[in-house]
Amino acid sequence: MEALTLLGWMFDGLLGLGLLWVAWRALTSPDLFRAIVLFIAFGLLMALAWVRLEAPDVALAEAAIGAGLTGALLLAAFAKLSSITASGDEKQADSARIYSHQLYWIAAVALLVAAGLGYVILSLPPYAAGLSVEVAANLQTSGVSHPVTAVLLNFRGYDTLLEMVVLLVALLGVWSLGGPAIGRGSAPGPVLDMMARVLVPLLIMVAAYLLWVGAHAPGGAFQAGAVLGAAGVLLLLADWRPRAGLMGWPLRLMLVAGPAAFVVMAALLYMVEGRLLAFPPAQAGMLILMLETAATVSIGVTLAALFLGGRPQSDKEHT
Amino acid sequence: MSTSLLYALVGIGLFSLSLYGLIVHSHLLRKILALNIMGSGIFLVLVALAGRTGEAPPDAVPHAMVITGIVVAVSATALALTLMLKLAAETGRAELPDEGRE
Numbered sequence: 477m478e479a480l481t482l483l484g485w486m487f488d489g490l491l492g493l494g495l496l497w498v499a500w501r502a503l504t505s506p507d508l509f510r511a512i513v514l515f516i517a518f519g520l521l522m523a524l525a526w527v528r529l530e531a532p533d534v535a536l537a538e539a540a541i542g543a544g545l546t547g548a549l550l551l552a553a554f555a556k557l558s559s560i561t562a563s564g565d566e567k568q569a570d571s572a573r574i575y576s577h578q579l580y581w582i583a584a585v586a587l588l589v590a591a592g593l594g595y596v597i598l599s600l601p602p603y604a605a606g607l608s609v610e611v612a613a614n615l616q617t618s619g620v621s622h623p624v625t626a627v628l629l630n631f632r633g634y635d636t637l638l639e640m641v642v643l644l645v646a647l648l649g650v651w652s653l654g655g656p657a658i659g660r661g662s663a664p665g666p667v668l669d670m671m672a673r674v675l676v677p678l679l680i681m682v683a684a685y686l687l688w689v690g691a692h693a694p695g696g697a698f699q700a701g702a703v704l705g706a707a708g709v710l711l712l713l714a715d716w717r718p719r720a721g722l723m724g725w726p727l728r729l730m731l732v733a734g735p736a737a738f739v740v741m742a743a744l745l746y747m748v749e750g751r752l753l754a755f756p757p758a759q760a761g762m763l764i765l766m767l768e769t770a771a772t773v774s775i776g777v778t779l780a781a782l783f784l785g786g787r788p789q790s791d792k793e794h795t
Numbered sequence: 796m797s798t799s800l801l802y803a804l805v806g807i808g809l810f811s812l813s814l815y816g817l818i819v820h821s822h823l824l825r826k827i828l829a830l831n832i833m834g835s836g837i838f839l840v841l842v843a844l845a846g847r848t849g850e851a852p853p854d855a856v857p858h859a860m861v862i863t864g865i866v867v868a869v870s871a872t873a874l875a876l877t878l879m880l881k882l883a884a885e886t887g888r889a890e891l892p893d894e895g896r897e
Contacts, residue, residue: 484798488798488801488802489801492801492802492804492805495805495809496805496808496809496812499809499812499813499832499835500812502828502832503812503813503815503816503820503825503828503829503832504816508822508824508825511825511828512824512828515828515831515832518832518835519835522835522839525802525805525839526842528798528802529798529799529802529842529843529846529853530846530852530853531842531845531853531858531861533858533859533862534838534842534858534861534862534865537861537862537865537866538865541865541866541869542831542835542865542868542869545869546831546868546869546872549869549872549873549876550824550827550828550872550876553824553876553879553880554824556880557824557879557880557883557889560880560883560884560887561883561887561888561889579819582815582818582819583815585814585818586811586812586814586815586818587811589810589811589814590807590808590810590811593807593810593811594804594807597800597803597804597807597840597844598800598804600844600847601847602797602800602847603847603848603849604844604847604848605848605851605854606845606847606848606854606856606857607854607855607856608848608851608852608853608854608855608856611854611855611856623852623855624855624858624859624862626855627855627856627858627859628859628862628863631856632856632859635859635860635863636863639863639866639867642866642867642870643866643867643870645870646870646871646873646874647870647873649874649877650873650874650877653877653878653881654881698862698863698865698866702866775866778870779869782869782870782873783873785877
């Protein structure tokens with residue numbers, strides 16, 4: 477037992493140092509492409525840290541979104557940026573702007589912030605139950621047996637409602653800024669083509685599994701939606717584009733399915749129960765599964781659309 | 796020192812490192828990268844402090860908030876990257892104009 481604890485401590489210590497080191501390299505690497513790749517590695521290390529902190533739900537979300545999708549977005553933006561600006565421009569600009577004596581001041585400010593925050597953390601009481609007691613006490617009326625899903629969909633359902641709206645607003649922002657969607661590149665190589673064909677059905681199955689299992693174990697709408705989004709990104713990378721007819725209202729319908737389901741459910745429950753998103757315990761499990769299904773589709777499609785970039789043209793807009 | 800404290804301090808370290816990176820770099824893609832690492836640091840503090848429940852399972856509320864936060868962060872990143880590309884297409888540079896230094 478002693479040796480096991482020691483091993484755990486060594487692992488935590490190394491992981492903590494590794495996180496700081498990779499983050500520092502990602503922040504300071506002179507090569508922008510390398511910085512982005514280091515950031516993706518950082519996301520994977522973060523997923524390990526979440527597992528060590530007994531937060532498997534967060535680990536799943538981090539691995540799929542924090543490392544996977546954010547990394548894909550950054551790499552796509554880097555590729556587009558390289559075609560707009562001349563390479564090498566960046567290094568000159570960075571070194572010309574900041575003088576070395578200013579660097580010391582900025583470092584001093586960052587250190588001061590770290591010391592202040594560290595002092596606050598160390599002065600916190602070592603034991604604090606937070607809201608875990610309330611969550612455990614009300615779990616059986618929530619319709620699901622996994623506490624994180626209960627919080628996300630039931631106890632604080634309005635957070636998730638607003639989050640769905642944030643995703644939609646971000647996409648509307650990206651679309652209204654205009655600019656082309658990522659173009660069709662050359663035909664994908666046989667490896668990428670084959671991988672997409674094998675992985676996409678598998679990813680859809682994994683998403684469905686995560687959605688279902690979220691009721692009683694780590695998983696749920698966000699992780700499932702992120703995996704679905706990853707499948708979409710893979711298809712887009714393999715040069716697959718949906719038929720133009722699907723890009724009009726069918727796409728929009730999928731984008732708003734999640735927020736719309738939430739708003740309708742909130743309004744209905746408000747009329748029946750008198751409180752926003754107050755699920756009747758008997759039907760809660762079923763209602764939450766319906767909400768989560770709509771949310772999964774919307775999150776997946778929105779994330780893939782964010783990767784695509786510009787607003788896809790439908791048939792009507794062409795003519 | 797407990798595991799919670801260790802990871803909370805690592806979170807603060809990440810926050811401070813990226814605060815430095817955010818100020819020092821003028822390239823917008825690097826600023827977006829720094830903001831993402833900064834967010835990870837804040838999430839780490841939140842979840843680490845949720846583990847201060849002794850032997851009981853950790854508090855689920857901060858976990859749910861962090862999952863929400865991760866999804867919001869990726870949408871904000873996508874929007875920020877599009878804004879950056881738009882600026883670069885207009886001005887030829889992925890940087891904000893700095894009028895005080897010319």
